[in-house]
Amino acid sequence: MFARHDLVWLTHRGWDRVRAGAPQEARSALDAWRDAGWPAVVRRAETALAASEVAIGFAMPPREEDGGKLRLACRVELSDVKRRTRALPLVGALDAVPEEWRDALARLEQEAAGAGLGLAVYGSVALEALTGQHYVRPESDIDLLLRPLSRAQLMAGLDLLNAHAASLPLDGEVVFPDGRAVAWKELRAAFESAPGTRVLAKALERVALVKPEELITTLEDGACLN
Incomplete structure (x- = not known):
């Protein structure tokens, strides 16, 4: 729930x-x-x-x-x-970020929506949007949640976040359908690492090191990868 x-x-x-x-x-x-x-x-x-x-x-x-x-x-x-x-949709937080981030973050949101990817936000940006209080500092990250339903969405989302991280302080997690979440940067790095690399997966009740393949099997087309 x-x-x-x-x-x-x-x-x-x-x-x-x-x-x-x-x-x-x-x-x-x-x-x-x-x-x-x-x-x-x-x-x-x-x-x-x-x-x-x-x-x-x-x-x-x-x-x-x-x-x-x-x-x-x-x-x-x-x-x-x-x-x-659920966590605040990114589109609902665009007015809460510093002006120097706003256009680039709006482009990210639009590109994600165009690809069928819904992004949510948590952390300081979400709290500032929800409360109107001053949370975002120059050193703050933009913590995003990507919730892919398929491998194609996962890879498209990772590529999109990585591309925009060149101009925005992006951080955050990929949340899989079973609720486990992995830092998107860690997951992307694992795909480029040697087979057997494990990532830290956080669920509501526990934290564990798992292979990315285990998480991918929870996606709609994950069972078709082998």
């Missing part, structure tokens, strides 16, 4: 639970977040997380004095979630 980087909006009871478990010094920031109607972000499940729970997190804007971020990790009951969406 849930995936890493999903956005969730909490019920009143959910907010009460989050607030009760938060450090005293973080509660005013959480109250402001709640009152603004902003979502939490689904993160990787913790050890011993109950089947009735989901792990979520909040990342507050960087502090002006030192750039540090207040990050809060918590868990809530599934019944505490009143709405869920």
Whole structure:
């Protein structure tokens, strides 16, 4: 049901639970977040997380004095979630990026859409778009999610991201149909490496080193590769 980087909006009871478990010094920031109607972000499940729970997190804007971020990790009951969406589509975040990135990122989004590829965004760019707060710094990356359904989409998406990475600070993950995700740069490098190279695959409940071929079999045409 849930995936890493999903956005969730909490019920009143959910907010009460989050607030009760938060450090005293973080509660005013959480109250402001709640009152603004902003979502939490689904993160990787913790050890011993109950089947009735989901792990979520909040990342507050960087502090002006030192750039540090207040990050809060918590868990809530599934019944505490009143709405869920997947990660923010890239097209919904274009106005949130610095002007010097905007045209190039819009071209990437248009080319991806033209190829039938939907890109989503997470991290600082998504949070700035969702909250209007100042998250994006000159050193920030643009964290993208590519969700291919076929090998052709996967390879086209990797080529597209690599081409645009020459002019944009692109980072992010390829998310396979079974929910496992791999850094797109790592996956692309693995395809160019010796057979047997493994990549770090992150799922909601665990992290493991796997061969790219194992991930490709989850795609629509993956079973036809051998």
